[in-house]
Amino acid sequence: MPEWLEVIVRTIFAVVVLFLLTKLLGKRQVSQLSFFEYITGITVGSLAAYISLDTDKTWHLGLIALVVWIAFSLGIEFLQMKSKKARDFLDxxxxxxxxxxxxxxxNMKKERLTTDELLSELRKKDVFKLADVEFAIMESDGAINLLLTRENQPLTPKHLGIQVxxxxxxxxxxxxxxxxxxxxxxxxxSRKGLQEKLAELNLSVQNVFLGQVDSYGELTVDLYTDQVEVPKLEEKPQLYALLKKCEADLELFSLSTSNEEAKNMYEQCSLQLQEMLRTLKPLIQT
Structure with missing residues (x-):
C-alpha cells in the first residue's frame, strides 16, 4: 500500500477510535475540563496523531497506549465519584x-489571580461594583461563581410571598x-390539535422549519421562507396571562393590607379566580 494511502486509512481509523473512546468518557470531556481531564485531552490527542502519522510497523502500540489511557481515565473518574478525598487530591x-x-x-495570591482578572470575571456576570458582591468562589474548573448582596438580588414572587x-x-x-x-x-x-393550530395560521407542516408550543399552548413557528410573516395567535394566551396577573395582584393585595375584612375579601376573590382559571384553562389553551 502506498505510504500516502496508508496515512489516510490510519487517520480515518484514528478518528473513529478517538470518537468512540471519547463518547465512552462522556460529556464531561467536552465541557469545562478539570485538571486531570485537561491532561487526558492533551495525551489522547497526541496518541491519535501518532497512530495517524507513524509509518513504521509499531503504530499499533499507539492504539494500545490510547486504550490503556482511556481505561485509566475511566478508573480515575470512577474513583472520584466514590471518594471525596480522591476528588480533592486529583482536582x-x-x-x-x-x-x-x-x-x-x-486566596487571590494562592490562585495567582490579579485584581484586573477578578474584576473582569465579575463583569462577565454583569457585576460592575465589588460592593454588590456578598460571596465569590473559584471552582475546581477555574470558573468563578458569586452571590450578590441581598439588596442587589433580583426581586422574585417568593420575596413578595406570592405563589405562582x-x-x-x-x-x-x-x-x-x-x-x-x-x-x-x-x-x-395530539397531531390533530397541532394541525388545527397550523390551519389557523394557513400553514402546513412542510412549510415549518421550527415550531414550538409554550406552557400557555401558544404555537410559534419559523418558516423555511424568511420573507413570509406569520400571524401570531396571541388572544387566548394573553387572556390567560391577564387572569393570572389578576390572581397574583389579589394575593399581593391580601398580603399588603392590615384590614382583616379586606384581607379576607381579597383571599376569597383570589380563590374564586383560581377555580375559574382551572375551569377555563383547557378552553383557553386549545
Missing amino acids: FKSTVLIKDGKILED APEQETQAVIMDGEILDDALDILGL
Missing part, C-alpha cells in the same frame, strides 16, 4: 475569593418539517 479545591463583601488577598403556578418547558413540536411526537406527548397535544 483543585474550590477557593473562596470574596467573603462578606471583602476580597481575600491570600409552575411553568412548563417550551417544547419543539416541529423540526425540519417533521412533527415530533414525543414533544406532543409531553404537552398532551
